[in-house]
Amino acid sequence: MSQHQKNLDLLSDIVKKAQGLGADAADAVMVEGTSLSLSQRLGKPENLERSEGQDLGLRVLIGQRQAIVSSSDLKTDALNELVERAIAMARVVPEDTFCGLADPDQLATEFPDVDGYDPYEPDEQTLISWATKAEDAARSVDGVTNSEGAEAGWGRHDVAIVGSNGLSHAYTSSGCSISASILAGEGTAMERDYDYSTAVYASDLTDPETIGRTAGEKAVARLNPRKVATQKVPIIYSRRVSAGLLGHLSGAINGSSISRGTSFLKDKMGEQIFASNITIVDDPHRKRGLRSKPIDGEGLANKKRNFVEDGVLQSWILDLRTARQLGLESTGHAARGTGSAPSPSTTNFYMEAGELSPEDLMADIKEGFYVTELIGMGVNGVTGDYSRGAAGFWIENGKISYPVSELTIAGNLKDMFLNLTPASDLEFRYGTNAPTVRLEGLTVAGQSA
Template identity: 45%
Template sequence: MTQRLESLTQQLLEAARRAGADAADAMAVSGSAIDIDVRQGKLEQAERSEATDLGLRVLVGQRQANVSASDTSTNTIETLAARAVAMAKEAPEDPYIGLADPSQLATDWDAAALELWDDAPEPSPAELQEDARRAEAAALAQSGVSQVQAAGASYGARHIWLAGTNGFSGGYTRTSRSTSCVAIAGEGLGMERDYDGDSRVFQSDLRTPEEIGTLAGQRATERLKSRKPPTGAFPVIYDERISSGLIGHLLAAANGSMIARGSSWLMDALGKQVLPESITLTEDPLRLRTQGSRPFDAEGLPTRARNIVENGVLTGWTLDLATGRKLGMPSTASAARSTGGGPSPTVTNLSMTPGTITRDQMIAEMGTGLLITSLIGASINPTTGDYSRGASGFWVENGEITYPVNECTLAGNLRDMLMTVTPANDIRPWLSRVVPSLRVEGLTIAGA
């Protein structure tokens, strides 16, 4: 399969040259996926997809254009290249675009060593259906669960190849296997729902359907009889399931595209403290058996581990080649792209320094406040960091969970919030975003 994708990218580059492109890069992705949903013990939906997608970026002087197609015929490739060049000639000039210099390119990598591909046989639809059925049955077995909204299992495999007229050519493959369950507890207006799921590169690492369904059911029943919390300023704990979203706001503000546009609340924060001194945020695209891993980025640069925040200090922006040139900095090998678009800076695998206490100990130490297990909507001002989100979870008094909470709003400023973060030790190291539960002090809660 990879040989065919390599051949397709070379055909795209040759066609782009013939059409008049000064430079070009091409991407070919071939994949298959199976998705199975079960309801009331019976098959609800089954989907299988197989496709090969092509993407081509051409440069004519300092102008560029991107085109894509799912037809791999020679005629389509020639037409695609001609249209891309015609589009590029009409595009505005951008002094910062351009392929990587050959000296910057990855030349020696071992994609197999990252363990992104599971050699186990592809599961049959019947096997996936049985996994979904078992998850649903486990959820329904929990006292208080009235129905299961969704129980599903899926498998996917992708082959990726990237090549450019600068001499780069390389690819890798990846697989994924997942099971999920959404359970509903209660009846009528008192219904509550919650979920659990797991997704892994290797099927043998996946948690059992029974564990997933049971936890989804337990979480749903725990939310019964929810009510609003009091209004005021209280400490808040972001459960490990959602805590990466809070850190994601920092990552978005440290993205080179935001900095280059001058629209980030972290504009003046480079080299300054943005998190407590005990915390380091590390991006590592080379972690084994992790879905965000890759041996090179979408511009062919070798990936490597780097600290985005070190001992609480912001050390740099997330950059691809173009944003790096705009800011006078080298790329951090963080370019990502799809077949339908050009490169853009993106963080892949992230890990945060865990704390030394459990989530339960953190709850006990908090005294009175809110444990958040779900977030709803968002209103984030990217230039000021003002933060407002709907939330639900559990109210804590005297260090103990007292009742479930629904329909409240959190408000604060991200710059202030992140400086008060205290992490627990409940990380799941196989995730692409490894962030523990986080306690944040003094958020304003609008409840009853």
């Protein structure tokens, strides 16, 4: 019997016990994880860790009352106690008229292969080699003076979920990573930068030498930053930071924010919120995507969906509970942990590429700001007001000219979205991805004039 089947059988037994003790409905999820990580600094390993763990969560419903209990102890006595505790809690918690499992006819009947598991498991020596190559390449860059270290890691997760509604599914995911963080300069004039790569398959990782060299070159490029006066100029967000704008969008169109009325986009469904050439997509079935999964956390079918099409907002991000609150259908975006109820979340969320290269985007900018780092979390999700510290490079006559720091970007996300132009350089490096983008009409606060 496969490990997946053993886990499904265990969860099925727990759900049946919950029903036998009075639950009207129940579901259980189990996550088994194994990880290996290595960190080193200045050529010497600092930490080498391997962890193996498992966690199980049970959700029971009695009428419209819901309780969730989780445990990492899978012994029979502990699981029996977990079921009893969940039942006892569900009898006394307040009613939630919107909670509940999916109806059987809502459950997915097909389970796409997202190619989310690499059977290759790197050993300790492989991780040491990756980190060593990355740090050595970084330290060989002229101008690099110190290192915060390099890291390499690998992990695998086995997920199983069973519900009294007929849901029963299990799958495995994996991932590898390499990173380097490097210092350049001396004394109080030192600058830091980094680079990293994460992928489902080890063979898809950026090679360690490139990671290290890029981290070192970025750190050196930031040396001797200047200050600039407060002014309104065009701003270019590099790919490293542009995905953050999509993070603000996904939070604003998340069903939880919409149902509470706490989103600056709560009344914008069907309206133009971006320029007409912009499409923003969520694709849970992207092959080897970092957040790909065959079904959502409630067992519903998920699919590629345009949340913004031709600049128009098409849908909220919904699970069953938020869909019921809003009188809509779930979009298949429930995410689930072992210790909490399902909630809406994106998977592989991205902005489609534009037609112009990053160089073309800045070619007509007499003076502007190329942003490579954002600092702080000064974003108001209710009003859309945006104010964040930033660093990067000043643009003069269409070219990157010199490093700048200690700036603040201020504006409102509604205006930022409407005045945004994407470049053609989209890459899938993170869970949320966007190309380089250009923004108009923002204030860059620096030195007083």
